[in-house]
Amino acid sequence: MPTHRIATASSTCVSEVANGHAGIVLGLEVSRLARNNADWHRLIELSALSQTLILDEDGI
Template sequence: MSEHVKIKPSQLNRIAIVYVRQSTAAQVVHNRESTVRQYALIQRAAALGWSADRVTVIDEDLGLSGATTHQRNGFARMTAEVALAHVGIILGLEVSCMARNNADWYRLLDLCSMSHK
């Protein structure tokens, strides 16, 4: 099945979030190729049908640990946007970077399942 068939018009009417994060400041400095690959997900959103003005990049959590959402304003903003049913897709290079804490991860997944209507 084509990816484009799986994406519904109602999803394209919402924003695409590209979540960019690495766990430490050292990773940000020394693993630049990962950061570049994460930002390339902007083009992936476009390829899937989102217009540039409907793609939101959340990168303020670069260099912050994923063990907790404490002080991770980007994760909190992403979660809020999902809860408000503003999000059609979240793109991330490695989803384990979004949350390493199961409670935070499952809360985000629950919100995604409830806001798809």
């Protein structure tokens, strides 16, 4: 997947979580998100505030 598509998908995911539209974020290879620590930490913080779960291949 091209880098700009990953960035757009990441931005969309963060927006949906921030707006309270997501109950859970399912991810495979979340290391792609973790490459940019600022985006990853923003998603984790917003998920905690909106009570959104994050699930990857290792669990919740």
